[in-house]
Amino acid sequence: MYRVSKLRSSTIALSSVLSLTRFSSSFSESSFVHPTAIVHPNAVLGQGVSIGPFCTVGSSAKLGNGCRLNTGSHIYGNTELGERCVLMTGAVVGDDLPGRTVMGSNNMIGHYAIVGVKCQDLKYKPGDECFLDVGDNNEIREHTSIHRSSKSRDRTVCERAENVIFCRVIGNNNLIMGSCHIAHDCKVGNNNIFANGTLLGGHVVVGDHAHTAGATVVHQFCHIGSFSFIGGGSVVSQDVPKYMMVSGERTELRGLNLEGLRRHGFTSTEITSLRTAYRRIFMPVDEDVRGFEERLAELEQDEKLANVPAVCYMAQSIRDSFEESRRGICKYRHWTSS
Template sequence: MTNPSIHATAIIDPSADIAEDVEIGPWTLIGPDVKIGAGTKIASHVVIKGPTEIGCNNRIYQFSSVGEDTPDLKYKGEQTRLVIGDNNIIRECVTLHRGTVQDRSETTIGNNNLLMAYVHVGHDSVIGNHTILVNNASLAGHVVVDDWAILGGFTLVHQYCRIGAHCFTGMGSAIGKDVPAYTMVTGAPAAARSINSEGLKRRGFTKDEIAMIQKAYKLIYRRGLTVDEAVLELKASLADYPCLQPLVDSLELSSRGIVR
């Protein structure tokens, strides 16, 4: 019996594991080793290649390329994956590449993310939850974007960089170093400007928490301390202000140095 939620022109490999209520538009191609969870809607002219696992209640718009081989020259056709969580919106012409065996063998996208038109997520990258990547934001390979970060349009992120939780990047930012949690950066090359105070207000941070985060920002950027020295001072305040933990974590996990 024909599934009425799958258009007759869709091309679906028999081995694909697709939940019964998934909607698939015309001329979409779904290859082998693809799993798609319940409630997901896929528009027309989408290409999904495996191994790829897509969770529940996602929306994938037309002309997106999901789970394609990475163009990284070290990739030689090894078995790698793309894993996408639940409740994500993937807009027009987004490109999401699988991983490489030289790193994680997996590109990972969490839950409740919005990837706007022409966003690119390179191999082995990790996107957390509740992030927004605005039109044409591009992640090179091995990039980490933590929860609630917002990347402005045409933001470019160099490989191996980490974008901390609740960060905000201005349009056209070119990021070549790690961005600590809560920080707002702009420019090419990107420079730290302030904390993302408006974003923190919208997410329910208290006035005291925001004031403490602002104080921590000044400690990092205005006092001439090394990152290690700043971390030691921030840790002394963690008991009273646990909101500083993501900032401490992002500083301690930094491998490329932080945007200044």
């Protein structure tokens, strides 16, 4: 059993901290809790946890082994951190709301980042459960804000382990640079890079290996396809299909994200096939009077290209963007072969 220590807190107003003590009721001898930290006795701390000066850990918090809270960082509400998570100075994780915030292992939350707090959506009703579930190995840099869902149990990307289903709003291995914002009900996959000042509106869906340059703004309900690239200062108001590169004040397709495809191991055959498919859809010859839908259907029936999985994924990504609840794809220039 772990030894329990309680310190006097004469310098703190007792009326505001009746349920708090300076130490957790359960921590190992190798853990460190600074005397000025306030840790609720019901909080659960794993082995080797380090809690620095002026930190706060709430009653329902669970910290995995090796977590580290730097000066002035705080964990509120029903919040669970996996192993070896780090909160930098001023970081806040969780909120005293129904629902919960769950983070996997090896996540870093930067200076003054805010993760798992109440959304900024007027349709959220006080008392409703709201959630944020984050995977492993994410780096969330300074002044970033990531909000909980606006609707009860609005979570996707489910995985099953030991007969329990875990759902994640943000996947694994994402780099979210400084001053980014991920709003309510977003779904973010794995291995994405959001450069400084990237702003995602509510209900945005991002695939895997997408990359935004700085000061990118994405309109609510848009979908950003896997392996896509968004140029700096862009305003995305419609879907970006898989493998595409877009930019502009109102984004236009600028071609395939060729450099990104090469870096992620796409073969020369796959890239050549994708380029051929792109030209057929978006760069018809002068005399081609067929409509967009006809060109896309013809591509899907092409015996050679239809056997290349990457081409099929791209075509399906484009087609999905025109479903009833979707916003269509970004504008594209009607290039010709001349």
